[in-house]
Amino acid sequence: MTRRTLVAAPAVLLAQAPSDEMRVAIIGVGNRGTALLAAALKAKGARIVAVADLDEARRNAAAARITEAGQPAPKLYTDFRQMLDAHKDVDAVIIATPVDTHKAIAVATLEVGKHVYLEKPVALDPAECAAVAAAAKSAKGILQLGFQLRHDPARAASMAHLHSGALGKVIYLHAHRHTGDLPHHIEWYFDKKRSGDIIVEQACHIIDLMVWAAGGPPETAYGSGGINLLRDEPRGRSILDNYSVLYEWADGKRLNFSQMYFDPPGFSGIKERVYAERGAVDLATGMVHYLDKRPAQKLDFAPGDSTELSIEAFLGNARGKKRPLNDIVSARQSTLVAMLGRKSIYEKRVVRWSEL
Numbered sequence: 001m002t003r004r005t006l007v008a009a010p011a012v013l014l015a016q017a018p019s020d021e022m023r024v025a026i027i028g029v030g031n032r033g034t035a036l037l038a039a040a041l042k043a044k045g046a047r048i049v050a051v052a053d054l055d056e057a058r059r060n061a062a063a064a065r066i067t068e069a070g071q072p073a074p075k076l077y078t079d080f081r082q083m084l085d086a087h088k089d090v091d092a093v094i095i096a097t098p099v100d101t102h103k104a105i106a107v108a109t110l111e112v113g114k115h116v117y118l119e120k121p122v123a124l125d126p127a128e129c130a131a132v133a134a135a136a137k138s139a140k141g142i143l144q145l146g147f148q149l150r151h152d153p154a155r156a157a158s159m160a161h162l163h164s165g166a167l168g169k170v171i172y173l174h175a176h177r178h179t180g181d182l183p184h185h186i187e188w189y190f191d192k193k194r195s196g197d198i199i200v201e202q203a204c205h206i207i208d209l210m211v212w213a214a215g216g217p218p219e220t221a222y223g224s225g226g227i228n229l230l231r232d233e234p235r236g237r238s239i240l241d242n243y244s245v246l247y248e249w250a251d252g253k254r255l256n257f258s259q260m261y262f263d264p265p266g267f268s269g270i271k272e273r274v275y276a277e278r279g280a281v282d283l284a285t286g287m288v289h290y291l292d293k294r295p296a297q298k299l300d301f302a303p304g305d306s307t308e309l310s311i312e313a314f315l316g317n318a319r320g321k322k323r324p325l326n327d328i329v330s331a332r333q334s335t336l337v338a339m340l341g342r343k344s345i346y347e348k349r350v351v352r353w354s355e356l
């Protein structure tokens with residue numbers, strides 16, 4: 001073939017793809033699944049062969065993205081089990097469905113031997129998290145969780161700096177996620193029985209980073225929260241619109257964390273500050289501020305998109321059967337720390353880690 005015919009024939013190129021090509025399927029192509037699909041299409045050596053979603057328009061939109069990226073049209077399914085049955089040749093599966101479906105879909109996919117990228121949080125409650133962890137333990141494939149911020153360059157550089165001991169011991173953590181409300185068209189977000197409530201469904205990202213910085217889970221949580229503004233908005237809302245939680249570790253360090261959905265535009269959105277004996281780091285920006293007179297310093301890191309980096313890492317981990325940075329052990333721990341806070345808010349009492 002001439003160079004010209006090669007350029008004009010992507011299907012031929014794919015047929016000749018190197019042996020490290022990964023055949024990928026995706027379950028759930030809504031808001032997050034679409035972003036993960038875009039990242040997988042950008043990654044080297046990933047071919048998206050099948051898509052499952054309950055919603056026909058979303059399946060078709062995903063298929064259009066895949067063909068626009070120069071890949072052959074994927075097979076489309078409503079039922080993810082049918083897809084798994086029909087595609088024994090798939091190496092890896094990305095799952096981005098609502099939280100109340102995570103356990104069943106992840107366990108079934110791990111059981112048929114696929115490498116799995118499962119969106120965060122792990123699941124809805126501690127028992128479901130244990131079931132996913134047990135399935136991962138006996139699985140042939142790897143399981144990576146969608147805590148992609150662990151791959152964010154600023155956060156990764158901040159964490160390496162903290163863990164190097166350059167600032168001394170971590171003694172205090174202060175984080176918040178103060179924003180406007182969640183998008184109202186995604187109905188399941190607002191039902192705590194489907195999402196696990198906002199501390200588990202959304203704040204688990206920052207909690208994961210805080211637990212990573214702290215070096216393990218806290219001993220206790222005490223929280224308080226409610227719906228102070230967005231009552232029945234959207235209709236039937238059962239999730240909180242604000243809360244605060246104080247987490248305490250055995251060595252006395254504390255995380256002061258809050259989240260709310262009525263932050264007016266112009267107020268700051270997200271803070272992820274970790275304080276050590278000689279200074280503090282803002283994980284999101286990679287800025288280090290010292291307690292002595294030294295000027296603040298920006299850590300050295302190359303920019304990069306955390307979702308793309310996380311998906312690339314997943315494909316690499318799957319190829320080499322390597323343990324992911326955001327594996328089930330750390331992800332389960334972080335999801336449980338979010339559940340510790342949730343239990344404390346709901347039960348209005350101090351809850352101990354050992355209770356979970």
Ligand SMILES: NC(=O)c1ccc[n+]([C@@H]2O[C@H](COP(=O)([O-])OP(=O)(O)OC[C@H]3O[C@@H](n4cnc5c(N)ncnc54)[C@H](O)[C@@H]3O)[C@@H](O)[C@H]2O)c1
Binds near residue numbers: 028097099
């Ligand atoms: N990592 C992140 O930054 C991030 C951001 C947003 C959402 N999420 C997570 O991603 C997941 C999906 O959230 P979303 O915002 O994309 O929600 P969404 O409602 O936009 O998309 C979910 C999709 O899953 C489909 N679906 C539901 N049940 C299914 C089933 N049984 N089989 C196949 N498809 C099914 C729905 O039709 C929908 O298209 C959740 O776990 C959420 O917490 C992660």
